Amino acid sequence: MYRLLLALTILTAIIAAPAMAEDSGVTITIKDHRFVPDMVEIPAGTKVKIVVRNEDTTTSEFESVAFHREKVVQPGSEITLFVGPLDPGSYEFFDDFHPETRGHLVAK
Amino acid sequence: MLATLIIVFREVLEAALIVGIVLAASRGVPRRRLWISGGIAGGVLGALIVASLAGEIASAVEGVGQELFNAAILFAAVGMLGWHNIWMQRHGRELAQSATEIGRAVLAGTRPLYALAVVVGVAVLREGSEIVLFLYSIAVAGGSSATSMIAGGVLGLAVGVGAGAGLYLGLLAIPLRHLFTVTSWLILFLAAGMASQGAAFLLQADLLPALGNNLWDTSFLLSERSLPGQVVHVLLGYSAQPTGIQVVFYLATLVIIGSLMRLLGGMPAASPRRDLARS
Numbered sequence: 219m220y221r222l223l224l225a226l227t228i229l230t231a232i233i234a235a236p237a238m239a240e241d242s243g244v245t246i247t248i249k250d251h252r253f254v255p256d257m258v259e260i261p262a263g264t265k266v267k268i269v270v271r272n273e274d275t276t277t278s279e280f281e282s283v284a285f286h287r288e289k290v291v292q293p294g295s296e297i298t299l300f301v302g303p304l305d306p307g308s309y310e311f312f313d314d315f316h317p318e319t320r321g322h323l324v325a326k
Numbered sequence: 327m328l329a330t331l332i333i334v335f336r337e338v339l340e341a342a343l344i345v346g347i348v349l350a351a352s353r354g355v356p357r358r359r360l361w362i363s364g365g366i367a368g369g370v371l372g373a374l375i376v377a378s379l380a381g382e383i384a385s386a387v388e389g390v391g392q393e394l395f396n397a398a399i400l401f402a403a404v405g406m407l408g409w410h411n412i413w414m415q416r417h418g419r420e421l422a423q424s425a426t427e428i429g430r431a432v433l434a435g436t437r438p439l440y441a442l443a444v445v446v447g448v449a450v451l452r453e454g455s456e457i458v459l460f461l462y463s464i465a466v467a468g469g470s471s472a473t474s475m476i477a478g479g480v481l482g483l484a485v486g487v488g489a490g491a492g493l494y495l496g497l498l499a500i501p502l503r504h505l506f507t508v509t510s511w512l513i514l515f516l517a518a519g520m521a522s523q524g525a526a527f528l529l530q531a532d533l534l535p536a537l538g539n540n541l542w543d544t545s546f547l548l549s550e551r552s553l554p555g556q557v558v559h560v561l562l563g564y565s566a567q568p569t570g571i572q573v574v575f576y577l578a579t580l581v582i583i584g585s586l587m588r589l590l591g592g593m594p595a596a597s598p599r600r601d602l603a604r605s
Contacts, residue, residue: 244476275457275467283550285539286569287530289392290456292381293463300532304539308443315333317551 237267243267243298246321248278248291248313253321262306271296285323288314295322330464330478331485336556337457338486341369341449343560346490346496347516348442348455350497351410351509356438369450376451377458393531396452400524403448407517408583411510413438415591449590510587512561519563525575537570 247254251274260266270280270300272291280287280297285304289297304325313319345362352358376383376395383391457479466473470534500508528534545566548555558564563576 222328245561275463277454277463277472283545283567286526286536286572287531288378290459292384292459293467295381295384297384297392300529302539316329 238260243269245271246280248272248280248319249314250274251313251319253311253313253319256321257324258321259324260302260304261267261326263303265302267299268299268301269296277315278318278319280311281314282307282309282311282323284310287311327474327478327481331474331482332536333460334457334482335481335486337453337482338559339556340489341446341453341491342486343493343557344490344516345446345450345502346493346514347509348364348446349494350505351414351513352437352439352442353498353502353505355415355439356406358439358442361439362446365446366450368443370453370454372447373454373458376455377462378401380455380459390531397531399448399452399528400520404424404443404517404521404524404579407453407478407520407555408579408586410441410445411438411439411517411583412443412586414506416511418522430440437504475519513579514583514587515562516560517583519560521579522563522565522568522572522576525571526569529569529571534571537574539569540567541570541573543567 226228227311229322237290246257246258247266248270268290270278270289272278272293272295275293279288279294280291280293280299285301287299287301289299301323302325304323309323309325311321311323345366348362352362360401383395387394414437460474461479465472497505497508506565525534529536542546543566547564548558548564550556550559550566555564555566565572568576
């Protein structure tokens with residue numbers, strides 16, 4: 219079962235490889251406890267690079283239950299994450315240290 | 327203040343529940359308080375060091391230092407929990423049924439308390455370093471909110487510790503001959519949950535394949551962000567939307583530690599453990 223899944227994953231990766239553009243990622247900025255932009259469109263079915271830059275004076279933790287990421291972002295610094303390949307749909311992310319700060323990745 | 331309270335509480339809760347389980351699992355062992363408080367103190371010290379080096383850790387190893395560090399200490403804790411359970415399987419019954427105080431003390435004295443101290447230390451370090459980073463930046467940023475922030479932080483800490491103490495007292499209500507069976511199961515699931523978290527960090531570092539992004543989605547039933555969801559997440563390793571690799575690591579940990587306990591534990595035929603597992 220997992221062997222099959224693994225084989226499928228590798229196969230998908232090989233097929234999707236030419237379409238992959240890892241360097242042309244998206245940047246999300248945290249400013250005044252808001253994600254800018256708070257709606258980020260990414261291509262579905264491919265790995266996407268996401269840079270999260272924290273321009274506030276407080277520490278944030280960029281987190282998502284839906285696409286399984288959690289990473290502390292210090293004030294005035296940035297972190298890099300790779301997300302996906304994701305199925306089409308909307309995936310919520312938030313700042314774990316300021317839970318009202320939320321945004322969505324939309325995979326199309 | 328309430329926001330600070332809730333965030334500090336949520337961070338403290340995980341470590342407090344783990345300390346509660348470890349305290350119950352080491353009931354009656356001489357010098358356990360020393361070892362466990364040593365673990366907590368080491369964890370607090372480690373949290374301060376890790377928080378002060380957070381920038382360096384984050385940018386290390388091409389930007390995946392945070393992930394590798396978290397995965398490494400989680401897997402260290404999984405190993406310690408497994409080792410402790412295997413030891414308990416070998417000696418737990420003798421311990422509970424030992425006729426004399428002296429015999430019990432001698433046997434209990436050989437117990438790998440350092441393993442539990444490491445587990446406690448890792449839990450406190452992980453959650454503690456996040457609390458330090460969170461509170462420190464608020465303290466530096468705003469002057470007027472500092473008092474209210476400290477109050478929120480202290481209250482959050484108190485409520486979290488209270489939850490851990492509640493779990494500990496609840497476990498103490500279990501009769502001694504069943505207690506170690508219950509704590510062994512709890513520690514087994516704790517280890518599996520930690521292995522699954524460790525796998526998630528290695529996936530984030532791009533070192534493991536996802537094997538399916540969301541195998542299932544039960545967040546409408548029990549959200550991981552809710553309090554009950556978080557408790558079940560700590561105690562049983564519950565995940566509302568797990569990746570395939572997390573499920574693989576979870577099951578593999580259960581199977582590996584479980585079979586080592588059977589293999590090395592030498593379980594007698596008429597075991598109360600089996601009765602409990604069946605009921």
